[in-house]
Each structure stands twice: as C-alpha cells, then as structure tokens.
Amino acid sequence: DTGVSQDxxxxxxxxxxxxxxxxxxxxxHNRLYWYRQTLGQGPxxxxxxxxxxxxxxxxxxxxxxxxxxxxxxFSTLEIQRTEQGDSAMYLCASSLAGKGGxxxxxxxxxxxxxxx
Amino acid sequence: xxxxxxMEGPVTLSEEAFLTINxxxxxxxxxxxxxxxxxxxxxxxxxLKATKADDKGSNKGFEATYRKETxxxxxxxxxxxxxxxxxxxxxxSDWSAGNKLTFGGGTRVLVKP
Numbered sequence: 104d105t106g107v108s109q110d111x112x113x114x115x116x117x118x119x120x121x122x123x124x125x126x127x128x129x130x131x132h133n134r135l136y137w138y139r140q141t142l143g144q145g146p147x148x149x150x151x152x153x154x155x156x157x158x159x160x161x162x163x164x165x166x167x168x169x170x171x172x173x174x175x176x177f178s179t180l181e182i183q184r185t186e187q188g189d190s191a192m193y194l195c196a197s198s199l200a201g202k203g204g205x206x207x208x209x210x211x212x213x214x215x216x217x218x219x
Numbered sequence: 220x221x222x223x224x225x226m227e228g229p230v231t232l233s234e235e236a237f238l239t240i241n242x243x244x245x246x247x248x249x250x251x252x253x254x255x256x257x258x259x260x261x262x263x264x265x266x267l268k269a270t271k272a273d274d275k276g277s278n279k280g281f282e283a284t285y286r287k288e289t290x291x292x293x294x295x296x297x298x299x300x301x302x303x304x305x306x307x308x309x310x311x312s313d314w315s316a317g318n319k320l321t322f323g324g325g326t327r328v329l330v331k332p
Contacts (some may be wrong), residue, residue: 134317136320145223145308146263199307205318207306210263
C-alpha cells in the first residue's frame, strides 16, 4: 500500500494525559501537513514540514502541541496535558512539492481522538 | 487571512437530479481552488481542481469553474447518483504560503433512489 497511513486510528484518553500520533507519508513526498477536523467542520491547518524542517505552525497549535519529522520521513504529533477541546480527527497529508504552483495533497484516514 | 465559505447542508436530492454547491473565497494572493470529497467511512480525496482564473476543473461528471470576478468556485453535476452521497469540501491553497489548504465547512449531500 503506497498511501498515507496514520496510527492509531482511534485514541481514547483521559484529560491531562499525553498522546502521540504517527503519520507515514507516501514515500518520497517531501511535504507533510497536519490538520484538525472537528465534527461537522472542515479541516483546519495545524503545521507543515518540508523534509525535516517545520516551516509553519498555525495559531491553533498551542504550546501543548508539538510535531516532529526527524528524518524527513514519518512525523509525530504529540499533545501534552490533553483537554476535552482537543477531541477531534487529526489528519495527515503528504505531497511532492515542485518549484512552484500547486501540489496535490494525499490524505491519510485520520486519528480520531476522544478526551474524556 | 484566506477563507472559504460554502453552502450549508444537508442537501437532499433524488437520483438524476441536478446538484449545485456554492463556494466563495477570500484570498490575498492567487490561490488554486479545489473540491475534496469524503465518502462515508473514507478519507478525504481530491475531486477536482483549478489553478487559475477561468480554468474549469472536472472529474466523475462534476465540474467547477474558477471565477475570479465573483471569487467563486461552485460545484455542479448534471445527474447525481446514490453513490455521490458524501461530504464535499471547497478549499484553496496558495503556493507562496506553503500550499497549506484552507477548507470550507463542508456540505453533506444525500442522494435518494
């Protein structure tokens, strides 16, 4: 399978716990994006990487959130001290960015987080 | 900042009916425009795109035209099928801003036989 994969698919945690999600992009895709989607809403951008460099973080990404892409391949998104408001679907997407113009982002199935 | 507004759903149609989902955008640069679709139980998929003004994107019988003068990118399909039941998202990206996607709120479409 050469699509974007995410692990776990579902995570239930208690408020105050830390959680970590993993995203494996399509092989050789140099860009990786994280989005968050709450029920009935469209996805919202959180952050993105070009290779291993984190190039932009949304204001939605509070200090409790951290993302890494250590070798320019897979990425992790960690949420510390989870709050009920963090409950959402966390989506990962990857693309092969060229020298300009648009690039198609391929989305993974998402990780659904429920904070009790 | 950039934003996308699309009509709220749900939209309920009979099979073979005409579908229109309105989408308007606000952007500071020259964005590319997209329609993504999310079928029940599946991930987001790109349905069609248009990268400059007056471009028409098309796929699977769906069409949308990039209208810069009205800042719109309405999705249309002439004859829907039950299998078109899904949530449709209008989105834009700007290559100068890392091509991150800005999505509308989504429109749920239900096609009844």
